[in-house]
Amino acid sequence: MTMEMLEERGPNRPAIVRNAIVYTPLAAGIGALFLWSVFSLLTGNPGAIIMAFILGLIGFALVFESIAALRDLRSEPTKTEGEARRIWKKSKVLIFGRQDYVLVDGQVFEIGPVAATELSEGQRVSIRHWPHTMRVITLERSRDGGGEAPTERRRRARPR
Numbered sequence: 001m002t003m004e005m006l007e008e009r010g011p012n013r014p015a016i017v018r019n020a021i022v023y024t025p026l027a028a029g030i031g032a033l034f035l036w037s038v039f040s041l042l043t044g045n046p047g048a049i050i051m052a053f054i055l056g057l058i059g060f061a062l063v064f065e066s067i068a069a070l071r072d073l074r075s076e077p078t079k080t081e082g083e084a085r086r087i088w089k090k091s092k093v094l095i096f097g098r099q100d101y102v103l104v105d106g107q108v109f110e111i112g113p114v115a116a117t118e119l120s121e122g123q124r125v126s127i128r129h130w131p132h133t134m135r136v137i138t139l140e141r142s143r144d145g146g147g148e149a150p151t152e153r154r155r156r157a158r159p160r
Helices: 013-042 049-073 113-118 150-157
Strands: 004-006 078-091 095-105 107-111 124-129 136-142
Touching: 004 078, 013 049, 095 113, 095 124, 107 136
Parallel strands: none
Antiparallel strands: 004 136, 078 095, 078 124, 095 107, 124 136
16 A cells, blocks of 8 residues: 655654643643632632633643643654544634644544645545644555545546
8 A cells, every 4th residue: 555645744742842841830720720719619709610610611621731741741653544534624713723634543633734635535544643632743645545536536526
């Protein structure tokens, strides 16, 4: 099976280290504020429930990212191979920026816009990535079938 490289970002361990350095102290700080708001709620301040709820949501996201980055620091990149089941585009924060995603073997990966344009559903892909943050290192498409290329699909769809 021959593979065609669609995206290559490099192992980028410094990005994993940077995520761990940024998210871990933030998660600890938000966790401390959350505990303070829960203590305030338990001592008779009913208004603290709003702050506990907001800090709990933010803290959950930060702890999740922190743990994923810390786990990737102790692991090596892994490879996932399979069929691209779904490819979609989604807004990041509100309406600012768009991100492309691909679902392979039950796992969701963020991919670049060029790779998303070149890839079509049903094609066989091989993704080398960090196992916990799911950060893509390389994305390769099989040339031996397993779906048709986007140019072939467009050519077939045109009326003659």
